[in-house]
Amino acid sequence: SFLPPLHPLPMAGPRPVVLSGPSGAGKSTLLKKLMKEYDSVFGFSVSHTTRNPRPGEVNGKDYHYVTREAMQAGIDNGEFIENAVFSGNMYGTSKAAVQDVQAKKLICILDIDMQGVRNIKHTDLNPIYISIQPPSLDVLEKRLRDRKTESEESLQRRLHAAKVDMELSKEPGMFDVVIINDHLDEAYVQLKEALLEVILKTERLKGAIPDFF
Numbered sequence: 001s002f003l004p005p006l007h008p009l010p011m012a013g014p015r016p017v018v019l020s021g022p023s024g025a026g027k028s029t030l031l032k033k034l035m036k037e038y039d040s041v042f043g044f045s046v047s048h049t050t051r052n053p054r055p056g057e058v059n060g061k062d063y064h065y066v067t068r069e070a071m072q073a074g075i076d077n078g079e080f081i082e083n084a085v086f087s088g089n090m091y092g093t094s095k096a097a098v099q100d101v102q103a104k105k106l107i108c109i110l111d112i113d114m115q116g117v118r119n120i121k122h123t124d125l126n127p128i129y130i131s132i133q134p135p136s137l138d139v140l141e142k143r144l145r146d147r148k149t150e151s152e153e154s155l156q157r158r159l160h161a162a163k164v165d166m167e168l169s170k171e172p173g174m175f176d177v178v179i180i181n182d183h184l185d186e187a188y189v190q191l192k193e194a195l196l197e198v199i200l201k202t203e204r205l206k207g208a209i210p211d212f213f
């Protein structure tokens with residue numbers, strides 16, 4: 001005879017989202033718009049970095065700003081899901097960063113570079129992979145210069161990494177969605193379209209079963 005399971009199957013949590021793409025492609029700009037419109041849906045995975053904070057950046061919100069020694073100790077201690085060196089600085093996603101977001105029942109968004117994408121593919125995180133690309137390298141350079149956050153050396157390193165990123169993002173199977181950020185409003189609509197399913201899923205769950213979240 002049919003017996004129901006003793007425990008209901010756990011509801012599979014919503015898939016996290018990985019945003020990647022060259023420095024200056026517009027990831028932070030798009031992310032901030034998305035988090036503002038859907039603050040009850042998405043939560044940002046706050047990475048650790050050894051780079052200096054830029055004016056306006058907040059420790060614990062944009063990044064956890066740490067020394068190389070502290071970062072290396074955390075890596076050695078197994079506290080990171082992935083870590084990479086980008087433009088001479090260390091960056092990494094801690095297990096706690098992702099758990100903090102998931103504990104709030106929000107969809108976790110990670111802003112990570114191409115090495116991070118490759119490494120996350122070897123974990124069980126199973127995110128949706130989205131690449132934000134600039135219309136061209138020239139436009140990217142102009143945006144990075146206009147942002148006025150980088151030294152000439154840092155800018156050149158980012159442009160070099162951008163060329164590699166732009167090539168790798170074309171590899172079949174690397175990303176689920178590639179968005180060209182030419183006009184910001186159009187890129188934002190495309191990002192929302194790419195995430196429509198997870199947004200609707202979350203909002204439906206919240207509406208149907210208020211106590212679920």
Ligand SMILES: Nc1nc2c(ncn2[C@@H]2O[C@H](COP(=O)(O)OP(=O)(O)O)[C@@H](O)[C@H]2O)c(=O)[nH]1
Nearest residue numbers: 023024047083084086091092093111112113116
């Ligand atoms: N692998 C990895 N990359 C990260 C992480 N956090 C940020 N990054 C990437 O590091 C690069 C540099 O980030 P940042 O210094 O904030 O410069 P920006 O992207 O130009 O604003 C970007 O490609 C980010 O996506 C992380 O935790 N892991």
Ligand SMILES: Nc1ncnc2c1ncn2[C@@H]1O[C@H](COP(=O)(O)OP(=O)(O)O)[C@@H](O)[C@H]1O
Nearest residue numbers: 023024025026027028029143147181182183184
């Ligand atoms: N579609 C766009 N058109 C023009 N400028 C943009 C556009 N998207 C972003 N920017 C600007 O380009 C710069 C880089 O964007 P940012 O979000 O910091 O990139 P990332 O986080 O990928 O490094 C910022 O100064 C931002 O205001």
